[in-house]
Amino acid sequence: MNERPVHIVEYQSRWPHEFRAIARGVRGALGGLALRIDHIGSTSVPDLASKDVIDLQLTVASFDRFDVVATRLGVAGYRQRQGMHHDHLPPGDGHDLAEYEKRYLREPPGDRRTHLHVRADGKANQRYALLFRDYLRAHPPAALAYAETKRRLSQHHNQQADDSVYFEIKDPICDMVMAPAEEWATSVGWRIGESDG
Numbered sequence: 001m002n003e004r005p006v007h008i009v010e011y012q013s014r015w016p017h018e019f020r021a022i023a024r025g026v027r028g029a030l031g032g033l034a035l036r037i038d039h040i041g042s043t044s045v046p047d048l049a050s051k052d053v054i055d056l057q058l059t060v061a062s063f064d065r066f067d068v069v070a071t072r073l074g075v076a077g078y079r080q081r082q083g084m085h086h087d088h089l090p091p092g093d094g095h096d097l098a099e100y101e102k103r104y105l106r107e108p109p110g111d112r113r114t115h116l117h118v119r120a121d122g123k124a125n126q127r128y129a130l131l132f133r134d135y136l137r138a139h140p141p142a143a144l145a146y147a148e149t150k151r152r153l154s155q156h157h158n159q160q161a162d163d164s165v166y167f168e169i170k171d172p173i174c175d176m177v178m179a180p181a182e183e184w185a186t187s188v189g190w191r192i193g194e195s196d197g
Contacts, residue, residue: 005154005157006051006153006154006157006166007051007052007154008049008050008051008147008150008151008154009049009050009051009052010049011043011045011046011047011048011049011050012043012052015039015043015044015050015054016039016044018054018112019039019043019044019054019056019196019197020196020197022054022056022107022111022112022114023037023039023056023196023197024197025076026056026058026073026076026116026197027197028076029072029073029075029076030058030069030072030073033060033061033065033068033069033072034058034059034060035059035060035061035121035195036057036058036059036121036195036196036197037056037057037058037059037195037196037197038056038057038059038129038130038133038195038196038197039054039055039056039133039196039197040055040056040057040117040129040130040132040133041053041054041055041115041129041133042055042146042147042150043055044133044137044196045133045136045137045143046137047140047143047144048136048143048144048146048147049147049150049151050147050150052113053113053114053115054112054113054114054115055114055115055117056114056115056116056117056197057117057118057119057126057129057130058116058117058118058119059118059119059120059121059126059195060118060119060120060121061120061121062120062121063101063103063120066103066118069118070103070105073105073116076108077107077108077109077111078105078106078107078108078116079105079106079107079108079109080103080104080105081104081105081106084102084103084104085101085102085103086100086101086102087100087102087119087125087128088100088171090175090178091172091175095124096124098123099123099124099125100123100124100125101119101120101123101125102117102118102119102125103117103118104116104117104118105118117129127192128178130192130193131178131181131182131185131190132174132177132178132181134190134193135177135178135180135181135184135185136177138184139184142177142180146173146177149173150170153166153169153170153173154166
């Protein structure tokens with residue numbers, strides 16, 4: 001049995017409120033270093049089942065001053081996961097690793113579970129997270145199918161000894177969602193909207 005099980009729960013109306021409270025703390029720690037703070041991931045999509053983990057995307061100008069960002073977040077109790085410097089690359093040619101640079105931090109000890117994804121302004125991975133979210137918000141049937149996929153995948157993951165099963169399969173599934181999301185973005189003239197936090 002997997003020692004890191006994944007539990008998918010029904011959508012909780014408290015998630016947006018919890019995001020805003022966490023975002024206020026991050027904004028307070030960083031001030032102007034935080035260009036944007038956005039609620040991303042499944043908890044940001046109404047009615048979408050999810051792990052009970054709030055995902056935030058912190059947008060910074062670049063990673064040139066990330067040491068300052070990391071220090072301030074560290075004072076606030078956030079813990080950086082060492083060795084994570086990039087998101088996965090979508091399949092196919094033409095993806096520049098520099099467009100997927102990222103840092104990842106976890107919540108302060110004792111706080112509610114939070115994943116803080118730090119990405120640079122204007123990079124492909126910053127756009128990916130926001131378009132993925134907005135597409136699922138605008139397409140409830142796709143969101144329901146994604147939730148069902150995660151439920152089934154979590155059941156399989158929890159029966160395995162390998163604790164990477166869920167995550168290794170979920171990334172390509174997200175890439176599949178992005179294909180119609182890109183078409184939708186073109187058809188409606190989608191642009192990144194105002195920051196959530």
